[in-house]
Amino acid sequence: MSDPVRVVGVVASLRQGSYNRLLMRAAQEALPPGMQLELAEIADIPFYDGDVEAAGLPAPVQRFKAQIRAADALLIATPEYNYAIPGLLKNALDWASRPAGQSALAGKAMAVIGASTGVLGTARAQMQLRQLALGLDVQVANRPEVLLGHAASKFDAQGRLTDETARTLLGNLLLTLQSLALRLRG
Numbered sequence: 070m071s072d073p074v075r076v077v078g079v080v081a082s083l084r085q086g087s088y089n090r091l092l093m094r095a096a097q098e099a100l101p102p103g104m105q106l107e108l109a110e111i112a113d114i115p116f117y118d119g120d121v122e123a124a125g126l127p128a129p130v131q132r133f134k135a136q137i138r139a140a141d142a143l144l145i146a147t148p149e150y151n152y153a154i155p156g157l158l159k160n161a162l163d164w165a166s167r168p169a170g171q172s173a174l175a176g177k178a179m180a181v182i183g184a185s186t187g188v189l190g191t192a193r194a195q196m197q198l199r200q201l202a203l204g205l206d207v208q209v210a211n212r213p214e215v216l217l218g219h220a221a222s223k224f225d226a227q228g229r230l231t232d233e234t235a236r237t238l239l240g241n242l243l244l245t246l247q248s249l250a251l252r253l254r255g
Contacts, residue, residue, distance in 0.1 A: 074250045076106045077140040081147040081158035083112055086228070088184035088220035089146040092239075095230035096144060096182065099240045104247050106144065109136045111161040122167055130164045134173040137165055141250040142178035143207070144243075149185050149194035159201070166205055175206040178250040180242050182215040184223070190216030208253060210245040213238045 078096065082089045097106050113129040121127065126134070137143065147154050166172040181198050183191025195216065202209045215238050217223055223232040230236055 071103075071251075074104045074142060074247045074254075075140040076104060076142045076144050076246070076250075077136045078106050078108045078144045079111060079146070079158070079161070080108070081111070081145060081155045083157065087148065088186070088217070088224065089148050089182075091224050091228045092182055092184045092215075092217060092220075092230065093144070093146040094228065095236065096146070096239055096243065099236065099243055101240070101244055101247055104243065107136065107140070109133055111157060114157075114161050114164055117160055117163045117167070126164075133161060134165055137173040137177065140177070141254055142180070142246055143174075144246065145179065145181050145198065147181065147183045147191055147194050147198060149183065149187070149189075149191040152193045152197075154194045154198050154201075158198075162201065162205060172206065176253060177207050178210060178246055178253050179207045180210040180246040182217075182239065182242065184217035184220040186219065186221050188218050190218035190220075192216050208249060210242060210249045212245060213241050215239050215242050 078093050080090045080093050165174050181195045185191050199209050217235050225231050
């Protein structure tokens with residue numbers, strides 16, 4: 070039997086009870102056989118600074134990059150702030166891609182999910198993250214999209230995803246991510 074597909078999950082929201090954190094928990098529950106998901110915390114990663122990088126990578130950055138290097142893929146749950154991804158996420162990805170020529174992200178598979186109380190879910194943030202993936206040399210599993218709008222009505226009091234369509238889409242996206250990661254693994 071082949072090694073499982075290892076996925077690093079990144080929640081781009083600091084709030085412990087965020088809908089994106091709940092959506093990532095739903096992804097953990099929906100993992101197909103042969104796939105493992107480990108969460109990476111990015112809250113303690115400092116702002117990117119070339120002088121800090123030159124002096125040596127901070128421990129949180131080293132940890133984050135090591136998690137990515139040990140994985141086959143990333144699953145990012147992002148909210149949408151002002152039509153864009155949170156600065157917290159952009160900062161973490163900038164660190165992971167540095168120094169030039171030593172990116173931990175290059176050649177990895179990635180899938181994006183997101184939840185929002187708005188009508189469009191996180192469509193614009195996901196579009197921005199997909200565009201950013203080009204510069205990061207990351208291969209994106211684009212379909213199906215998991216853009217959970219009106220998120221407040223999609224989780225029960227215990228934080229479980231109750232929307233069956235969203236659960237099905239999430240499961241199918243994880244299968245797509247697994248297939249892409251296996252293809253890239255060779």
